[in-house]
Amino acid sequence: MPRAPAHGVPFGEIVLEAFANLRSRGQRSGLALLGIVIGTAAIMAMLNIGHVAQLETMKQFERLGIDIIQVQGTPNGGVPGFERALIDDLPRTIPGVAEATPYATQQVTARADGKEASIVVMAAPSVMAARLALAPQAGRLLTDVDDCAQVGVIGAKVAAELSPRVDDLLGRQVALGGYLFTVVGVLRPTPSEGVSVARYDDAFLIPLACARRVLPGDLATGVLVRVSAEADVDRVDLELQRTLPNRTTLVQTVNARSIIETMNRQKGLLAGVLAAIGGISLLVGGIGVMNVMLMNVLERRREIGLRAAIGATPRDIQTMFLVEAAMLAAAGGLAGAILGLLISAVLVKLFNWDFAIAYHLMPIGPLGSGVIGVLFGLYPALSASRIDPIEALRAD
């Protein structure tokens, strides 16, 4: 007997058939998918939050770059602080330091026209505003000429608290402790970020020279260090930690790398939880798919027998059920991906981050669950292809 020409039903036809078969038993298929939907949703939420977190991390350093080290003095018995001369000398004493800007901050209550606002007095040399990329929305920034004058530049949020129209604040006096400071400028709203000397929207910038009038001492309580391009941030950071501490002052440093590490740790924890939920749900979902497909095979024994009798090979039957399982699971994956995006949108909102969609990761949902469908559909498909057509056709 001559061999029959190569068989094999075209894949497109199998997919069409599988689609029609699934549609005809919609409701039960849908219920079985719950696990797949939840699993995929958890994993897609995790991936998308990871993506958003990545963007947030990048945003932290967008304005100032990643070559910044922030040094903060903390008390160690006595008033903490660094001598200005020591700070000004840092670019010469520690290799790799490009700029070192001293500053001092203190939370105080400001009063103007009977209104009160809690502000952070930030005393710094006039170059500080430029080095922090701060810009005024009204008035001007501080200059060297202001030296020891009682003038200041106010943050956007406290400005709004003290006066309904920020422009009205210009030239007005704000009481800090026992001293009156004249507002010469109002800052633009500026987000706090990875390396933030203060919450800029709550700040009141004054010249460092005469800061002792409103601050506890004359010393700088912090230093903003910019590392030169070729220098190793971590090495400079260690050197600062080694040289700056003194009798009354301990030193804490923050740099981009340490912030990114912290953020990654937080992200990793969240990702771990979501991955665990996702993994378990997908396993449950896979078993659900297997269950539905086994029922399917059982109920369609006669159909399988008939198809075999009229020429379907065991492989044709296997493929038919595998494609059905894969499509069933992929449909769940699609629904899960959409749900996952919604979940990530809610979580991102809670973290106060800006939502974004990781489009390049979206195919993972349907594709990944399609693979789960194939894996868990393998056994039902195999058992379908092993059905004896004689027995199956006799069944009622």
Add this chain to the structure above:
Amino acid sequence: MLKLAGIEKAYRTPGGVVPVLQDLSLEIEAGGLCAIVGPSGSGKSTLLNIIGLLDRPDSGQVFLDGEAAGFTSAAEAARLRNRLIGFVFQSFQLLPRLTAWENVALPLLYRNVPRAERRPRALAMLDRVGLADRAGHHPNQLSGGQSQRVALARALVSDPRLLLADEPTGNLDSVTAGEVLALLRSLSQDVGVTIIIVTHDRELATTCDRRIEIRDGRIVADTRVC
């Protein structure tokens, strides 16, 4: 057309080996209706399964068109069935989800006939069995006689050499059964397909060209009605 030589088949049961077919040989020439009759348990269904390449004999050979129709795998058997044999069953075995023409076209799917070609071929076959106007109906919208005619169209759509019908009128009333039988007869003449009917209905069997009676796995009578 069909030749069986020394077919033996036995089933192993816990109680021992039960012989079903014993050294069975027969030859059926092309064309015409041939009935295989016998009481239940006589082995006629097993014989039909062996002729239909759904089952394999323990020994002996099946020749179709002068060639040994042996197979070593289920896939090979499926391909041979698809090419050479059409099946008609007592309970029609139409897929409820598919329309009449889609049911008829099913064997063509497994023969890799392009989609565009399947529909006209299925419709032409439905026309032959007188059901052109039922092409879009689902099986639950068809009567028993109509269902069996759709099944007949499905069995013949792929131009088989041999049509095997297992109690094709068993689920039909006598009038409808007569109609289906007349259709089978006219098709055997028009299409030139050889039809083998397995039945325990002696009346039906007498209308066939040849009647082979089986008892206890052996041929006990072979009558030609000419």
